[in-house]
Amino acid sequence: MLARATLRAAGAAKTGVTGLAKRNASTSSSSEAAAAWKNNALLASSTAFAIGSVAWYYYQFGRQPYAMTPQEEGLHATRYPWEHEKLYKTFDHAALRRGFQVYREVCSSCHSLSRIPYRSLVGTMMTVNEAKTLAEENEYDTEPNDEGEIEKRPGKLSDYIPSPYKNDEAARAANNGALPPDLSLMVKARHGGCNYIFSLLTGYPEEPPAGAVVQSGLNFNPYFPGTGIAMARVLYDGLVEYEDGTTATTSQMAKDVVEFLNWSAEPEMDQRKRMGWKVMAIGGVLFALSVWVKRHRWANIKSRRMLYQDPSIGSTPAAKQPGSTFRR
Amino acid sequence: MGGLAALFRRNAVFLGVIFTGAFATELAFETTANSIWDQINRGRQWKDIKHRYMESEDE
Incomplete structure (x- = not known):
């Protein structure tokens, strides 16, 4: 409707001052056919333009870039x-x-x-004593001593x-x-x-x-x-x-x-997966519970039947005036 | 009606049942979930294989 109105306005503008004296363009049958043709052409060209611009944009920016061989x-x-x-x-x-x-x-x-650190190996793939022995094979810097010298000490689990x-x-x-x-x-x-x-x-x-x-x-x-x-x-x-x-x-x-x-x-993967399954189990139970509660609360609303009894027909007295509440 | 009514009559009883119930449920759930997990992953975890390396030691 909008496109047609626009076309009509454009046609009226083209005819100029003389058009004003004539009948309305849309009521004349010969200019009706011309307007339909223009309308179709406008629709087709704008559709083609939209598709073309999307295609061009995808061609420019949408494709996966493979910069390397x-x-x-x-x-x-x-x-x-x-x-x-x-x-x-x-x-x-x-x-x-x-x-x-x-x-x-x-x-x-x-x-x-x-x-x-060595401590993370304990309880994962080594016993405490194995990890300690392994740590002691290497030397680490100590804190500066009284003379400011940094000495070497055998490694600890925290190294x-x-x-x-x-x-x-x-x-x-x-x-x-x-x-x-x-x-x-x-x-x-x-x-x-x-x-x-x-x-x-x-x-x-x-x-x-x-x-x-x-x-x-x-x-x-x-x-x-x-x-x-x-x-x-x-x-x-x-x-x-x-x-x-x-x-x-x-x-x-x-x-x-x-x-x-x-x-x-x-x-942390072992602990993460174990905790994840517990979350899924608890969450599943809570979700089922919430579904049940929702159905329970909505049961009344969904199963009720609403009846309207026209007060003027029934045996009950009619409402006194429009808008006043009718109660049985 | 007897059991439930007795539960709701005194607030202290009601609260106590909720708290102990939560504690017991938590305990039961954790124990069950962990045992299922250990069953699925039997032989893969450190506690399943550490006896091979702990025998000669005191700990």
């Missing part, structure tokens, strides 16, 4: 069915213990684990696991310019999490594929973004000897160390 993105990690990632499963603490052994014997020569290098510059200098990242939060820090780290550790090919360019000092790994990684393959079958008799294959060690790194990134 697939090689630079790195191969997508395979998705593995991790048992500890299920919503109702804790970490396998025997695997955590094995994974920590792998970290200590293999990874810790280059990678730090600076956010994990953090020492880093292999004094600082990042020393780490770079020792590793051909590449910094081995801290592993404390690595599972959270990398896209793909556990799957990525497992794929990276087990994904080194025997030799780089034909045509792949590998710079000197780097190693080929398809899962690493850019495919050139400074870390060489470290896990080989039988590299560590597990105390619980598990066969130390490459994938077993990778799996254990990945689970351990997941623990170091999320040490």
